[in-house]
Amino acid sequence: MATRxxxxxxxxxxxxxxxxxxxxxxxAGNSARALSTCAGTSSSMVAGGSAAAANGKASSKSKVNPxxxxxxxxxxxxxxxxWMHMYRSxxxxxxxxxxxxxxxxNAAAREHGLTYGQFMAGLKAAGSTLDRKSLSExxxxxxxxxxxxxxxAAGAKPKAAARx
Numbered sequence: 001m002a003t004r005x006x007x008x009x010x011x012x013x014x015x016x017x018x019x020x021x022x023x024x025x026x027x028a029g030n031s032a033r034a035l036s037t038c039a040g041t042s043s044s045m046v047a048g049g050s051a052a053a054a055n056g057k058a059s060s061k062s063k064v065n066p067x068x069x070x071x072x073x074x075x076x077x078x079x080x081x082x083w084m085h086m087y088r089s090x091x092x093x094x095x096x097x098x099x100x101x102x103x104x105x106n107a108a109a110r111e112h113g114l115t116y117g118q119f120m121a122g123l124k125a126a127g128s129t130l131d132r133k134s135l136s137e138x139x140x141x142x143x144x145x146x147x148x149x150x151x152x153a154a155g156a157k158p159k160a161a162a163r164x
Contacts, residue, residue: 105132112146112150112154118154119150122152122155122156123135123156125153126156128149
């Protein structure tokens with residue numbers, strides 16, 4: 001009991017209020033989790049802490065009560081959906097950035113009388129190895145350098161595609 005009192009004294013007033021609300025609701029797992037996250041200890045060290053919270057299981061990573069009927073299964077499903085959305089969002093982020101770079105390059109190329117396709121084909125024919133990200137950054141931060149690239153792209157003759 002003395003250890004728990006010392007633990008409470010180290011916590012901020014706001015954290016103690018959260019723990020008190022969790023106790024009023026009768027959810028010992030949440031109060032232990034609140035203690036562990038606020039005090040910097042693992043929930044297995046705090047009285048009433050759940051093993052799932054200590055081991056980083058799904059029930060500790062979702063907002064579902066693991067003690068309810070089917071609570072662990074629902075928590076697992078919620079975490080798996082979250083992982084699915086995270087995985088998908090990483091792919092969408094790459095697509096969105098590539099689209100943004102292309103739009104920026106197109107806008108800058110049109111200022112010099114070229115379309116995006118003509119500009120990129122001219123750079124490829126000239127042997128430039130700059131990627132879209134760096135071209136986009138050049139278009140924004142250094143318009144003079146981009147103008148030189150546009151002049152190079154306009155003067156380069158694209159190679160005729162070999163047709164069979």
